[in-house]
Amino acid sequence: MQVLAWLIPVSLLLGGLGLAAFIWALRRGQFDDPEGDAQRFLTDDWDDHPRP
Amino acid sequence: MASTYQPGISACPACDAAPMAEALAENGSAGAAGRLMLAVPGAHCGACISTIERTLEATPGVRSARVNLTLRRVTVDAAPSVTAESLIPVLAAAGYEAQELDATMLRPTETDRRSRELLMRLGVAGFAMMNVMLLSVAVWSGASDATRDMFHWISAAIALPVVAYAGQPFFVSAWTALKVRRLNMDVPISLAILLASGMSLAETMQGGEQAYFDAALSLTFFLLAGRWLDHRTRAAARSAAETLAALDVQRVTMADGRVVPQAELRPGDLVRVMPGARMPVDGIITEGASELDRSALTGESLPVGVEEGARVTAGETNLTGALTVRVTAAGKDSTLHRMADLVALAETARNRYTSLADRAARIYAPAVHLLAAAAFVFWFLSSGDARLALNIAVAVLIITCPCALGLAVPAVVTAASGRLYRHGLLIKNATALERLAEVDHVVFDKTGTLTLGRPVPDPLPDDPEALSVALALAEGSAHPLAQALAEAAQAAGVQAAALSDRVEVPGHGVQALWQGQEVRLGRAEWTGGDAARDGAGVQTTATWLQLPGRRLAFTFTDRLRPGAAEMVAELQARGLTVELLSGDSAGAVAAVAEQLGITDWQAGLLPEAKAARLAQLADEGRRVLMVGDGLNDTLALASAHASISPATALEAARVVSDVVLLGQSLAPIPDALRTARSATRRIVENFGLAATYNMIAVPLALAGLATPLAAALAMSSSSIMVSLNALRLR
Known part of the structure; x- marks a missing residue:
């Protein structure tokens, strides 16, 4: 059962990372325009290099 | 937009309390300096995003532009010198209609x-x-x-x-x-x-x-x-x-040339209203003469002539001459808004x-x-x-x-609204679908709803001489009848006659010299006719041409909206009864009713009479769907069991409607009923x-x-x- 002492903090940490990523994405407005994002990746703009 | 907030629920009646309180707390804070917001209702695909963003970013002073396709708007980060108004023509050139969203419109943030x-x-x-x-x-x-x-x-x-x-x-x-x-x-x-x-x-x-x-x-x-x-x-x-609301007059030109937001107008101010503009306020004409299109308010399809001293009402469209108007009531006090208050009363009944x-x-x-x-x-x-x-x-x-x-x-x-949105229908009220599903009787307004509210001339008379003079005269006017006539004559291959000294007389028509003699195109009484006699003979919209020694009438009819006939037929085939209630004259209404196969119609109705007819239907146990666009329909729209208005309708009408029809065609209406069911x-x-x-x-x-x-x-x-x-x- 010693392994639990490791696994539980590890699982909480990983879940916490996922939550942090979600909060970051939400704050950056990544869920504001689902319809536009669905279309945007189809365009060729900025395919060669990232938007300055 | 606290006033347009529609209390509606899905699973919980009191969830509404929260947004309502929030709406009260909002103070319309504008966006950060240098950030502009424009509505682009035409954007609908990936290519639109690139075109709009590229067009805007190529404009000097614009640092970046980002389209939000879900909300159909674009946020522009630009130098202070760039205004939203200067970007609208840029987008128009790229093929996208755009409207500025002002501070109150920014509230959706x-x-x-x-x-x-x-x-x-x-x-x-x-x-x-x-x-x-x-x-x-x-x-x-x-x-x-x-x-x-x-x-x-x-x-x-x-x-x-x-x-x-x-x-x-x-x-x-x-x-x-x-x-x-x-x-x-x-x-x-x-x-x-x-x-x-x-x-x-x-x-x-x-x-x-x-x-x-x-x-x-x-x-x-x-x-x-x-x-x-x-x-x-x-x-x-x-x-x-809210994007639709941005279509309404926001800025007003004062008589001294200043441009001010409509909200700042006070009674006594002098306002200039150019031909083609919508009257922003209630007032009295102090200078100029023109014709007004009152169809949005009364349903009449014939323009009314006005001159100095005449009263005008917010919502009317000025057709021919520039007018100076002394404001008697602006904003919340104007007829438009008082009507809206009346409507709010009728609406509470529906919210029950x-x-x-x-x-x-x-x-x-x-x-x-x-x-x-x-x-x-x-x-x-x-x-x-x-x-x-x-x-x-x-x-x-x-x-x-x-x-x-x-x-x-x-x-x-969510599934149903998304589906209907793709068909060009906007569901505004949460219970709208349920109410639409119960509908068994449909009432239509005529002007602007079943018809486009835009006159088209009847087949032109076979008179080349008169036609060429009429075309030459009509080209000199911005009046919708004149423009429609000019368009039709050009399409028929008519050559314009050579005229001299052509002048437009606001409120009356156009006159000029043709082969040394005076010719006129315009209202019946101004072209040497007798209003009473001509009016009795011609029931429809008409403009008169006065040639040396003779007179000639061009009659117009309003064209039906695309899909209107099919829609009426489909509704009737599904066992719904269809009725036409209009404020227009009996002749015009009868013609439209006959074209569409509607046997049940009434003409010359006042707004209250329309609402009364709906109340009568409700008493008979009918569930009525009202489709209308004018201010004269708002009371009826609000008291109906469910209501639909086209996007071209006045704001007051759109606000009280459950569903807004985004396109020109009426064909999605039966579709909406089916999806609702x-x-x-x-x-x-x-x-x-x-x-x-x-x-x-x-x-x-x-x-x-x-x-x-x-x-x-x-x-x-x-x-x-x-x-x-x-x-x-x-």
Whole structure:
């Protein structure tokens, strides 16, 4: 059962990372325009290099 | 836009309290300096995004532009010298109609903030649910003693703060309802969440076997998902409706040339109204003469001549001459707004409509509480163990908690609204679908609704000489009749005659010299006719041509909207009765009715008469759908069982309508009725599914056999089933 002492903090940490990523994405407005994002990746703009 | 906020509900009557309070708190804070917002209703695809962004970014002074396709707007980051007005022609050149969104229009960012907040709660609840579920699975599969207690404590540490944070929308709404001594769906929801958490904490402290932390969290998660869907559907509709509102006059030119926002006008100010513009205020003409198109207010399709001293009303369109108007009432005091107030009164009647979700909640909430109380009393009396009795009562509350009920309506409404939006229909009111589904009688307005509100000349007379003079005269005027005539004559290959000294006489017509003699094109009485005699002979819209020694009339008819005939035929084929109520003259109405095959029509009606006819129909037990666009229809639109208005309608009419028709064609209307019917069917099915699941689960809970595992299984499976059923919508 010693392994639990490791696994539980590890699982909480990983879940916490996922939550942090979600909060970051939400704050950056990544869920504001689902319809536009669905279309945007189809365009060729900025395919060669990232938007300055 | 607090005034247009439509109280509407899916699963919870009091959720409305929160956004309402928020709307009051909003103060219309403008965006950061240098950030402009434009509405681009025409954007609909990936290519549109690139075109718009590239066009804007190529404009000097613009630093960056970003299109939001969901809300159909573009945010521009630009140097202070760039104004939204200067960008509109740039976008127009690229083929996109754009409108400036002013400070009040920027308020939807508040809606966005709320949507983000809900999404955040949803995400946090989801994260916590998964983690706690992980620990619960360990407990269900046999962890015991110290290990189980430790897992329960960790679950508690995750669940309690998350429930306190994520459950707030329910707690707030339940509290608001309780304060006014009402029960809504959020009361049993909050009670179940709180009791589940509290009871689980108590069990954990005592080293008990069963903890419902996962149930409390999944309940929060699923219900938040329903609430978020609901919010998004309504936010999209609201933002599109606000975009339409931006079409109305916002800036007004003063007589001294200053351009001011409409809100700053005061009675006594002098305002200049150019031909083609909509009257922004009520007032008296102090200078100039013109013709006014009053069709939006009265339904008359014939323009009315006005001159100095005449009264004008906000909402009328100025046709020929520039006018200077002394303001008698502006903004909230204008006729337009007073009409809107009247309408608000009629609307409250419709808001009393109880949605399916409300009716379900009304039966559901007391039943659940009674069941739980009965379970507690029974088990306490029969076993004498208060802890056991309490556990069973809480299990009943948790297991009956309206997870599926909370999703039943929003899932279907989201699917249906999305479908109708793609067909060019905007559902503004949450209960609109249910009301549309019940409709059995449809009433139409004529001018601007069944017709485009734009005159087209009847077949031109075979008179080359007259036609060429008429064309040459008509080219000199911005009057819609003259322009339509010129267009038709050009299309027929007529060559314009050579004229000299052509002048437009505002309010009357155009005159010029042709072969040394005076010729005129314009109103009957001005072209040497007698208004009474001509008016009796010609029932339809007409303009007169006066040639040396003779006179000639060109008559016009308003063209039907595309899809109008098919729509009427389809409605009648489905057994709905169709009726036409218009404020226009009998001749014009009869012609349209005949063309469309409508046998039931009335002409020359005042707004009150239209509303009275609707009230009469309602008394006969008919469920009426009103389709109209003018100010004269607003009262009828508001008092009808359900209402639709085209996007070209006046704001007042759009505000009171449940559904706004975005395109020109009327063809989507039967489609809307069909979708509404199938959506209502799905909602009822969903309630059925939720009830079935309760019928199985409740006896188990009452018998004390419910375990956290059973609760978790039942809750997830019923929620998924309800969502899948919503997706079956066709």
